[in-house]
């Protein structure tokens with residue numbers, strides 16, 4: 149990616165009528181718009197210039213050529229794409245891995261809205277080389293459409309997955325973010341009760357209704373609101389009525405929920421179930437709580453090996469839970485082989501009290517150190533760009549699949 153000292157060039161592959169107003173707007177914003185006719189012109193451009201920071205692609209006119217253009221941009225160094233689509237097409241898109249850096253814009257759009265999207269993509273991708281992104285830089289305008297999907301997982305029970313998922317979600321909400329907390333533990337999950345919520349609808353309920361002729365609802369629409377503003381959605385309230393929870397559908401719906409909120413947090417059951425594995429594939433980050441004791445550390449080492457095998461090793465983020473209550477953080481980091489993304493101390497009776505009251509730590513104890521650690525964890529999450537995972541280089545095929553119409 150080119151240095152950000154001068155404003156970069158933007159490749160514009162749009163129908164002629166849209167090209168001129170968009171180019172004018174970009175020029176006013178200080179970018180250099182470079183119009184190209186098709187994917188082969190784009191490839192030539194990329195071969196000669198290194199300062200293309202983003203591409204704007206029409207995906208309606210010629211889907212196949214758009215796929216080639218998308219691949220050209222991604223193989224030239226993961227240059228983010230703004231995909232301009234009809235709302236009808238957007239509704240049918242299934243987000244697949246490889247599209248983490250992309251943005252979507254639906255027609256009709258104003259030239260100005262393109263400018264803000266481009267601004268966001270350029271900021272985001274320039275942060276890919278280590279520069280922290282100002283979280284607030286994404287708050288303005290209407291372009292902040294893509295949230296992140298964070299799975300909280302460790303196959304070892306009792307390490308604090310649920311405690312962390314709930315309180316991290318609450319901390320993000322306190323930071324003004326829109327958050328969807330999904331209780332993905334269909335066996336022993338109890339997030340709604342631990343938040344004092346009753347009569348909460350589940351995904352299994354909604355999909356059963358759908359089979360009976362009810363409406364097709366997104367996860368965001370299915371979720372119930374907690375008093376804090378946090379949205380909560382359990383997959384199921386019963387461990388034995390989960391046959392409708394087709395893993396691929398669950399994972400795609402989670403990924404799609406990123407369009408409605410800033411962060412989707414999925415608290416998972418401690419196992420390598422098909423649902424969990426499907427969620428790993430879609431997650432931007434897999435947050436792994438580990439407690440500082442030997443059995444948990446051993447489980448953590450094993451988890452890293454399995455993640456390697458599943459091809460998701462680079463998405464793991466270690467969170468030391470009950471930090472300072474056993475093995476030191478540096479020793480734990482060394483043993484597991486990765487730096488701690490965050491640390492949460494033992495909250496003792498405060499955690500018990502929160503659970504009893506059906507409330508979160510930010511609500512009952514905003515000044516406590518453990519709450520400050522949750523806020524810091526939230527800030528680290530917001531300050532980082534969504535992970536670019538999977539080699540996007542499978543581009544064309546992914547793109548083709550992505551554009552496939554859902555039945």
Ligand SMILES: Nc1ncnc2c1ncn2[C@@H]1O[C@H](COP(=O)(O)OP(=O)(O)OP(=O)(O)O)[C@@H](O)[C@H]1O
Nearest residue numbers: 305306307308309310311418470493494495496499
């Ligand atoms: N930092 C902490 N301070 C105090 N109590 C904690 C802390 N972390 C977890 N706990 C408590 O430890 C218990 C286990 O935590 P939690 O249920 O979050 O683990 P889990 O990994 O989700 O377990 P499971 O695998 O069974 O879903 C809970 O009672 C929780 O309140």
Ligand SMILES: [Mg+2]
Nearest residue numbers: 309310333416
């Ligand atoms: Mg749990």
